Amino acid sequence: xxxxxxxxxxxxxxxxxxxxxxxxxxxxxxxxxxxxxxxxxxxxxxxxxxxxxxxxxxxxxxxxxxxxxxxxxxxxxxxxxxxxxxxxxxxxxxxxxxxxxxxxxxxxxxxxxxxxxxxxxxxxxxxxxxxxxxxxxxxxxxxxxxxxxxxxxxxxxxxxxxxxxxxxxxxxxxxxxxxxxxxxxxxxx
Amino acid sequence: xxxxxxxxxxxxxxxxxxxxxxxxxxxxxxxxxxxxxxxxxxxxxxxxxxxxxxxxxxxxxxxxxxxxxxxxxxxxxxxxxxxxxxxxxxxxxxxxxxxxxxxxxxxxxxxxxxxxxxxxxxxxxxxxxxxxxxxxxxxxxxxxxxxxxxxxxxxxxxxxxxxxxxxxxxxxxxxxxxxxxxxxxxxxx
DNA sequence: CGCACACGTCAACAGGTGTTGGCCTACAGT
DNA sequence: ACTGTAGGCCAACACCTGTTGACGTGTGCG
Numbered sequence: 001x002x003x004x005x006x007x008x009x010x011x012x013x014x015x016x017x018x019x020x021x022x023x024x025x026x027x028x029x030x031x032x033x034x035x036x037x038x039x040x041x042x043x044x045x046x047x048x049x050x051x052x053x054x055x056x057x058x059x060x061x062x063x064x065x066x067x068x069x070x071x072x073x074x075x076x077x078x079x080x081x082x083x084x085x086x087x088x089x090x091x092x093x094x095x096x097x098x099x100x101x102x103x104x105x106x107x108x109x110x111x112x113x114x115x116x117x118x119x120x121x122x123x124x125x126x127x128x129x130x131x132x133x134x135x136x137x138x139x140x141x142x143x144x145x146x147x148x149x150x151x152x153x154x155x156x157x158x159x160x161x162x163x164x165x166x167x168x169x170x171x172x173x174x175x176x177x178x179x180x181x182x183x184x185x186x187x188x189x
Numbered sequence: 190x191x192x193x194x195x196x197x198x199x200x201x202x203x204x205x206x207x208x209x210x211x212x213x214x215x216x217x218x219x220x221x222x223x224x225x226x227x228x229x230x231x232x233x234x235x236x237x238x239x240x241x242x243x244x245x246x247x248x249x250x251x252x253x254x255x256x257x258x259x260x261x262x263x264x265x266x267x268x269x270x271x272x273x274x275x276x277x278x279x280x281x282x283x284x285x286x287x288x289x290x291x292x293x294x295x296x297x298x299x300x301x302x303x304x305x306x307x308x309x310x311x312x313x314x315x316x317x318x319x320x321x322x323x324x325x326x327x328x329x330x331x332x333x334x335x336x337x338x339x340x341x342x343x344x345x346x347x348x349x350x351x352x353x354x355x356x357x358x359x360x361x362x363x364x365x366x367x368x369x370x371x372x373x374x375x376x377x378x
Numbered sequence: 379c380g381c382a383c384a385c386g387t388c389a390a391c392a393g394g395t396g397t398t399g400g401c402c403t404a405c406a407g408t
Numbered sequence: 409a410c411t412g413t414a415g416g417c418c419a420a421c422a423c424c425t426g427t428t429g430a431c432g433t434g435t436g437c438g
Binding site: 197198199202233234236237240 | 384385386387388
């Protein structure tokens with residue numbers, strides 16, 4: 001989308017702002033993450049944020065504008081779909097902060113929830129469509145998977161329910177994979 | 190907990206504030222719901238909020254201080270546990286706004302997420318303990334159920350994913366009940 | 379009736395917010 | 409080496425926030 005531009009002298013500052021913003025938005029949500037705090041973390045003046053990202057909303061848009069590289073499912077054994085999907089999501093979730101940010105912010109901020117819907121609409125729904133018995137309800141299947149996966153992320157990474165946060169990654173996969181598998185491949189009840 | 194006090198002349202105002210607060214917190218979250226907006230909705234002065242609830246945080250505490258009457262599960266057929274639980278949660282969720290409020294707010298506000306943990310710790314865990322094969326992992330089973338139920342609530346009522354919001358109540362039960370049933374009664378994988 | 383007090387309003391405060399414009403500085407291109 | 413300009417800081421803005429205290433007013437009790 002963004003072709004490689006000429007490198008600018010301010011690139012490191014831009015990156016510092018973006019990094020600090022990712023952190024703050026992820027841990028504080030949209031409203032509590034102040035431009036001043038982000039600037040302080042990045043070691044620069046708040047006005048720099050405005051210069052490079054236009055507004056707080058613009059900065060947030062930059063934070064959530066990331067590619068969530070979905071795994072290639074075309075060669076996968078249909079019976080292992082649940083395991084692959086759950087494993088992938090856990091990894092995605094623990095690798096960087098953007099999904100936590102989206103979940104935290106999507107609950108109160110419209111552009112956050114819009115982006116979340118978009119991610120699941122453009123990534124999860126097509127992925128489901130290839131395996132679902134009846135392509136007509138691929139959206140519903142994907143929504144069920146989203147509910148299960150986002151729910152686990154919510155209790156594990158955001159709300160930090162003790163028992164959910166303490167589960168090993170393998171345990172989460174072992175419990176959730178059959179559910180996800182069923183939501184995608186089982187006949188409608 | 191709160192014994193019936195002497196009725197006060199200001200009770201209708203108190204109630205108006207509380208109602209407006211429930212609405213605002215549920216739809217806007219904690220930070221965006223301003224004391225001024227709540228007061229305007231209730232048709233009174235912002236200072237009344239402080240007089241009757243001490244602070245914004247105090248008002249919020251009053252909003253989330255509700256009894257979530259959990260169904261009596263002692264006489265239930267263990268095979269119908271999933272159906273009963275999912276049905277109950279759907280009803281609870283659609284009946285009043287408090288759970289939506291908790292979910293919206295729990296994601297950014299500590300006392301919100303604390304209350305959520307408390308609800309699931311004091312209601313769901315004991316309920317699960319009575320049916321789980323090994324009482325030692327009742328907490329884990331309850332967390333799995335919480336993940337599934339909260340996840341569905343999230344996509345259906347908060348994020349408003351189209352396909353999830355459009356599902357009929359019966360469909361949601363039909364899909365989720367087997368999952369919840371398994372999380373509670375199945376042998377550990 | 380008179381009076382105390384709960385009820386309610388008004389105006390203001392102190393602090394924090396996103397955002398803006400002016401000014402200095404140091405690097406890059408010629 | 410000189411200079412235009414991008415990079416950066418400072419101070420201020422207009423606004424909104426939760427919260428407070430002074431000030432009326434009507435109601436219920438003696």
